[in-house]
Amino acid sequence: MSSPLVTVVIPVYNGAAFVADAIESVLVQKGVQLELVVVDDGSTDETPRILADFGDRISVRHQTHHGAPAARNDGIRSSRGEFLAFLDADDLHPDGYLQRFIDSAARVPGAEIFHCGWRGVDLEGHPLYANDALLSLDADPFHQMLLTGSPPINALFLRRSVLSLVGMFDESLPHQQDWDFWLRVAASGAQFQSVPDNVAIVRRRSSSISRDAGSALALTGLAVLERRLARHSTSCSACTAARGLALWKHAALRSSAWAMTRRFGLTGRLGWWIGVALAVARTPRLLSAALDEFHTRQVT
Numbered sequence: 001m002s003s004p005l006v007t008v009v010i011p012v013y014n015g016a017a018f019v020a021d022a023i024e025s026v027l028v029q030k031g032v033q034l035e036l037v038v039v040d041d042g043s044t045d046e047t048p049r050i051l052a053d054f055g056d057r058i059s060v061r062h063q064t065h066h067g068a069p070a071a072r073n074d075g076i077r078s079s080r081g082e083f084l085a086f087l088d089a090d091d092l093h094p095d096g097y098l099q100r101f102i103d104s105a106a107r108v109p110g111a112e113i114f115h116c117g118w119r120g121v122d123l124e125g126h127p128l129y130a131n132d133a134l135l136s137l138d139a140d141p142f143h144q145m146l147l148t149g150s151p152p153i154n155a156l157f158l159r160r161s162v163l164s165l166v167g168m169f170d171e172s173l174p175h176q177q178d179w180d181f182w183l184r185v186a187a188s189g190a191q192f193q194s195v196p197d198n199v200a201i202v203r204r205r206s207s208s209i210s211r212d213a214g215s216a217l218a219l220t221g222l223a224v225l226e227r228r229l230a231r232h233s234t235s236c237s238a239c240t241a242a243r244g245l246a247l248w249k250h251a252a253l254r255s256s257a258w259a260m261t262r263r264f265g266l267t268g269r270l271g272w273w274i275g276v277a278l279a280v281a282r283t284p285r286l287l288s289a290a291l292d293e294f295h296t297r298q299v300t
Helices: 019-027 047-053 068-077 097-107 141-148 160-166 177-187 215-231 235-264 268-282 284-299
Strands: 005-012 033-040 059-062 083-086 113-122 127-131 156-159 192-204
Touching (some): 097 113, 141 177, 177 215, 268 284
Parallel strands (some): 033 059
Antiparallel strands (some): 113 127, 113 156
């Protein structure tokens, strides 16, 4: 039996310093029938030349700068694979990565989403953190994600058929499009399957979006979660839903408060609480988290 076609989609914007490493990490995968689609999201550096150097080993698409979700969607629309994997332009697939997912898909034909652990490294490969332990997503992925968040996008692998259930990435969101996507997939009832012998490689750089976006990531993540909870029955796990929502509100409050202290040069305990007040004034639904924060700090 021939191996099913796997499409890997890489969106890239001004990634000349690292995109070749990401591409090579996919092209060296063994035992997999592979289609690699790289979508240049309007790069203004040497990225187009670097992509051209790979010739017909990759499929290159170009678009004006609309962001990673639009690039991923364009790559999906142009792809042919029965399975899809996503890789950010500064991340890597380790050796044997795609084959381990394919093997798991053969063993569990009813599963639609496959997930694994991940490790963070810098661009030189030095370890930063490790999450080798798998998230407990297989039994109840939606409610579990409320507490743990989702794995990074390159730690998930899916059957193309899932897209008929949930559509593609939401291009209207400024951040957290992958969080929104995986929540929609989990809420659809798709079956998740852990792959314990696989580990994704996430590379961190000083200009990573997750470092630059600050409080916007948490606030957008909270908005995504609130929207998904409004559309998904939580009667079976109401306590879990409430805990997850509270965790996201606390994260949004703290990141927003720190952003305010930096913006206005506030320092010390009083500066922190002024930052909290400003965060609540800007986003009133964080008030409950602010009251919890005040109570916790008073008690401790």
